[in-house]
Amino acid sequence: MMIPSLRASAPVLSLLVLVLLLISPFSGLCRGETLYQRSSALLAAKARKAPADDFSFVVLGDSRGGDRTFSKLLELARSYNPLFILHAGDYSDEGSEAETAKFLALLQRQVPELPVFVVIGNHENREIFPRYVGPLNFTLDLPRLGLRLVALDNANGELRPPEQELLRGELASAPAAVFAAMHIPPRTGRWRGHTFKKGAEQLEMILKGSRAQGLFFAHSHLYDRSVFAGIPAFIAGGAGAPLVWFTRNGETVYHILVVRVRKGKASYQMVPLREEPHPRR
Numbered sequence: 001m002m003i004p005s006l007r008a009s010a011p012v013l014s015l016l017v018l019v020l021l022l023i024s025p026f027s028g029l030c031r032g033e034t035l036y037q038r039s040s041a042l043l044a045a046k047a048r049k050a051p052a053d054d055f056s057f058v059v060l061g062d063s064r065g066g067d068r069t070f071s072k073l074l075e076l077a078r079s080y081n082p083l084f085i086l087h088a089g090d091y092s093d094e095g096s097e098a099e100t101a102k103f104l105a106l107l108q109r110q111v112p113e114l115p116v117f118v119v120i121g122n123h124e125n126r127e128i129f130p131r132y133v134g135p136l137n138f139t140l141d142l143p144r145l146g147l148r149l150v151a152l153d154n155a156n157g158e159l160r161p162p163e164q165e166l167l168r169g170e171l172a173s174a175p176a177a178v179f180a181a182m183h184i185p186p187r188t189g190r191w192r193g194h195t196f197k198k199g200a201e202q203l204e205m206i207l208k209g210s211r212a213q214g215l216f217f218a219h220s221h222l223y224d225r226s227v228f229a230g231i232p233a234f235i236a237g238g239a240g241a242p243l244v245w246f247t248r249n250g251e252t253v254y255h256i257l258v259v260r261v262r263k264g265k266a267s268y269q270m271v272p273l274r275e276e277p278h279p280r281r
Helices: 006-023 027-031 035-049 067-078 097-110 128-132 161-172 200-207
Strands: 054-060 085-087 116-118 138-142 147-151 177-181 212-217 223-228 231-236 255-262 265-272
Touching: 035 116, 035 138, 054 067, 054 231, 067 097, 067 255, 097 128, 147 161, 161 177, 161 200, 177 265, 212 265, 223 265, 231 255, 231 265
Parallel strands: 054 085, 085 116, 147 177, 177 212, 212 231
Antiparallel strands: 054 255, 138 147, 223 231, 255 265
16 A cells, blocks of 8 residues: 655645634634634623622733743633623734634634634734735724724725725724724834834824723833724734834733623732732632
């Protein structure tokens, strides 16, 4: 009997591994369900039970290449009992199907009960992302909680007019607690590197005077807090990728950002990764 060589069988083995990753740990994908769709159903159920005057969610980003650290941060995030986790982009190096399957399997293994929503990053594949992860732009709207989060695609290094108009429309009817997120932070006096310029001025004009309480970014592998258009603005890019001081300001620390909303007002806590997780509430 002829035994196939390892070289000849490698593509078949790779395909088999991909299929197992996609189907077994994250069975929803075999039904054509994206992470966004699955998480939306989980969020709807959690939101019905959440106290309307006191809830939280967690923001993190840039986990690519750091699964061990990312897993610890997911456990840390879970300890705060959040409504959901917002991943601000770059879960992968190239956004391949194999990388995406591995990311989804890790989420299912570590936080199967938590909704996770992902903003597209510049390292994601724009064809694979909508197929398995979710839409390039989306809004989380929870009227009972007075919460809205608008996630926008600026992964190509600009905030285009369609995204600008989407944000303007969502802010026009915004509830008490409204937030915006995109992967790349705008160029400012404080954030000078690893930022976007095209559309940044328009973003500032749209946000000025709005009800937005917080802005979330990643892209730089660090943590920083600033103000943009009079609104608290955060880079939360320390979820596992190598820490790099891109913006010339900020802390190179692995972390999560806990956003707590009490009676319609948001507060923020950067929680660095420690050996022992925070006790669950």
